Amino acid sequence: MQTRLNKVKNYIKKPKVIIILSVLVLCLLWFWFCLPKKLFTYPTSYVIDDEKGQLLGASIAKDGQWRFPYDTNVPEKFKQCIIAFEDKRFEHHPGVDIVALGRAFKQNISGRHVISGGSTLTMQIIRLATKDKRTYWNKFTEIFKALRLEIRYNKKQILALYASNAPFGSNVVGLDAASWRYFGRSPDKLSWGEMAAMAILPNSPSLVHPGKNRAVLLKKRNLLLDKLQEQGIIDASTASLAKLEPIPDQPVPLPQLAPHLLQRFKADLQNEPDSSTRITTSIRSTLQRQVNEVLERNHDVLKGNDINNIAAIVLDVETGQTLAYCGNISHPEDSTMQSDVDVISAPRSPGSTLKPLLFANMLHDGLILPNSLVPDVPTQIIGFHPRNFDLAYDGAVPASKALSRSLNVPAVKMLQQYKSERFYDFLHRIGITTLNKPADHYGLSLILGGGENNLWELSGAYADMARVLNHYNGIYNGKYDTADYHSPVYVQQPVKEHHLEKNGLLDAASIFYTFQAMEEVMRPGEEMLWQHFSSSQRVAWKTGTSFGFRDGWAIGITPRYVVGVWVGNTDGEGRPGLTGITTAAPIMFEIFRLLPVSRGWFTMPINDMVKIKICRQSGYRAGIYCDDTYPMWVPQGGLRAAVCPWHQPVHLDKTGKWQVTGDCEPPSEMITKNWFVLPPSMEYYYKTKNYQYHVLPPFRPDCALNTKSNPMELIYPKEGAKIYIPLEVDGKRGRMVCNAAHRQPGIKIFWHLDDKYVGETTDFHQVALSPPPGLHKLTLVDANGNTVQVNFEILEK
Incomplete structure (x- = not known):
């Protein structure tokens, strides 16, 4: 055997054999590696x-x-x-x-x-x-x-x-x-x-x-x-x-049901060059086609007002998957329409669509209760002068009503209390990426659309809130999962790991009351009649209109779906009548009618609530002077809410018609009542809208005035205001109208500008002044000697 092995070894060592074996090995290696790892490298569609x-x-x-x-x-x-x-x-x-x-x-x-x-x-x-x-x-x-x-x-x-x-x-x-x-x-x-x-x-x-x-x-x-x-x-x-069948003829166009989603997919894939250029999306083609038809039908009407573009998105709440993605109307043959722009991902001014998020945060932190009165009076804050859409004021309005009516002044007052920096940070935490400047760049205007958002992220944020509320009452049994906050997706995603926590970014109770307030918004063209039809879809919804009537928004939420709609012009041109309520909201409800009706509604998360006594008149936690109260389930943060600040004891004479003091009436002869008293400026507007409000009786003439609080308040201008008075048609500078409120009817107020007397008013306290550019001081003195003084500046330009 050993001899035979030696012969083989000697044979292999021969030069010819070595060459032959080397060639065979090389051929074998060439054969094994003759094909590239990837056979076809041509670009694909x-x-x-x-x-x-x-x-x-x-x-x-x-x-x-x-x-x-x-x-x-x-x-x-x-x-x-x-x-x-x-x-x-x-x-x-x-x-x-x-x-x-x-x-x-x-x-x-x-x-x-x-x-x-x-x-x-x-x-x-x-x-x-x-x-x-x-x-x-x-x-x-x-x-x-x-x-x-x-x-x-x-x-x-x-x-x-x-x-x-x-x-x-x-x-x-x-x-x-x-x-x-x-x-x-x-x-x-x-x-x-x-x-x-x-x-x-x-x-x-x-x-x-x-x-x-x-x-x-x-x-x-x-x-x-x-x-x-x-x-x-x-x-x-x-x-x-x-x-008998025909053979292929002229090529036919390929389907283009979601051209803007295709455009988004191409852009997203630039960061993943090795990924497949074909995906299975979460889009329901039948719904996609129907939503496209809805947009085209409404576009035929809106373009009569030179409103050329509409976008809509439908999200599944549970998964965050996109069921319909219509980034714009599709008219590639008409370049003036700019229908190639995907508005779903385009940053636009959101108008009032962020107000529910602020409302939920304030409930969560106990800064308000659902029906707490918030001020609604003329307001100036460092040159910022917000106005309600109807230019009217209620004096004070329940927070939930302020949200359902989308009042601007109460929203600004609430953000001033909450702090714009905190709200800015919250928006980033829920996935809003379009606010790319520091918080102080936006300031309080953030709540009125002073920043930019897009339909993708904003619709996703509301889907997150609905998902949190559904899960709290369902599979998570009173706990929260951080994974419930995520951006929408247009492909099916693997199930993420759950990280259940006792506390959430927003508590379920605050979200529930936010959706409840949003559900009370009056639907366009239907007034409140829709509530009488059992087949009608229950929807929590919010509209938004940007400054200059450039953008109309509507976002609706049910336990199963979120529908977002944007209407406007991609070039930013504003149009008269372009508001969220008149343009976007009807389209949103038309899309909801395409979706299966959710018979159920969000379950009230009682386990995340506490029951407390509420002052019926103010909506605050009842204080010791609140006589008319009722029990109410509120978010846990409600335990930290302030007690009613507007009820106080008032001393009256036996007739009940006059306020008295110990200087003019023996305490044994006095009647003490708890009275709902708003600050003068709030009372001035509030009493005109709320006839059940009773103003304080005046002091009896023989009694000294109660000096604990000033019965007079200057509504406009406020301290430190910077005011520009525009030129009139004749080229002359116009006048500024100053307004004040006083609790005592029929009393005189004497007006002084820069310590010079300019006039007096009775009952209706309003004067028109023409101060020159520069710093000024306005002083008001009533007949009882009460004084109010503010400093303001008139701007040259």
Whole structure:
């Protein structure tokens, strides 16, 4: 045995043997590494499908070809047709068909030119990938590469490679693209006649050109159908009917149901160059088509007012998945419409749509209760002068009503109390990325649309709130999950890990009362009649209108869905009447009518609430002087809420008509009552809207005035105000109207500007002044000697 081994070793050491073995090793290495890791590196089309895999839209590849990404699924009809036509022994050969090669070699020698290639489907894949010229040497290397390909992939994968990369005429590559371009359907929906035509084209792609070689294509297609019948793959009647079908004609446009989502997908993929350019989205194609129709129908009306653009999004609350994505109307033929702009992702002024988020935060922190009165009076804060949309004031209004009526002044007052920096940080924590300047850049105007948001993030924020409330009452059993706050998605996402906590970013009770206030908003054109119909959808919703009537918003929430709508012009042009309530809200409710009706509503999270006594008149926690109270479930933060500041004991004489003091009336003769007393400026407006409000009786003439509080207040201007008085038509400077309030009816107020007397008022305390530019002092003195003084500045420009 040892002798035999030594002979073998000596034989191997011979130079010729070493050379031969080296060549064999090199050949083996070349064979193993002859194929690149990725066979096809050509650019592919961007393709988006709906939730069921049906085509929503596609764009042409960078090299000008309609080439869909590799698809592992090959329809059985195509498999049968292409094997029958191109490679009948495909299932059995190792990548090379020796019989076919021999026949081709014999035909080419006898014909003295290339008559037949004898290539298998596997060899054709190699040629498609390398694009080498058809020479004998290339054919030789093609054979070995085909053998290597058969080792790397199975037959199903090889067939899929061929179907995805074969040429189908013109600039169409791959079965998927060809099926949509020539028949307007996916490959799995093609008939035998259509599929037979598809199997012919890779061998002769020029046959598909309209008006050229139509008879040749028809003949080849019918011969293939005959072959399929002979092999027993189809029966005679199927073959006969298939022959009556038309062959491909002029290419048809691909579906473009969601062009702006396709545009977004392309932009998102720039950061992930190695990802597939085809995705299955969460879009419901039927709903997408219906929403598109709603937008187009409303666009026909709105464009009469030169309002050219509309966008809408529908989100699933539970998953955050996008069910419909209509970034704009679609009119590529009219460039003036700028319909290519995806408004869903475009930063725009949100108007009042952030107010519910502030309301929820203030409830969460116990700064207000649902019905706490908040001031609604003329306001100036460091030059910022917010106004309500109707230019009227209520004096004081319950916080929930201020939200449902979208009053601007109470919202600014609430943000002033909450602090704009805190609210700015909260918006960032819930995923708002469009506020890219420091908080002090926006200031209090943030709550009125002074920043920019987009429909994607804002709709997602409301979906987050609904998800938190649903889960608190449901699967999380009184706890919170930080993962409930996330951006919307347009593809199905894996389930995230749960991190349950006792406290949430917003508590469920605050969210519940926020949605309750939002549900009370009057629907456009329906007043309150919708509540009488049991089939009507319950929706919590909010509108917004940006400054200058440039943007109209409406966002609606149910336990299952969020619908967001934006209306306006992408170039920022404002239009009269472009408000959220008149333009966006009707579209939003029309979209809700397309969705399944949610029979249930958000469950009241009692476990996250406490019951306390509420002062009926002020909406605050009842204090010791509140006589009319009622119990109410409020958020846990309500335990930190302030007690009613506006009830106080008042001493009256026996008649109850006069206030008295111990200086003029013996205490034993006094009647003490608890009285609801608002500050003078709030009372001035409040009593005109609330007839049940009783003003304080005046002091009896023989009594000294109570000096604990000033019965007079200057409504306008406020301390430190900076005022610009515009020029009138005649070029002269106009006048500023100053306004004051006094508790005592019929009393006189004496007005002084810069210590100079300018006039007096009785009952209706308002004067018009024309101070020159510069610093000024306004002093008011009433008949009882009470004094109010403010400093303000008149601006030159």
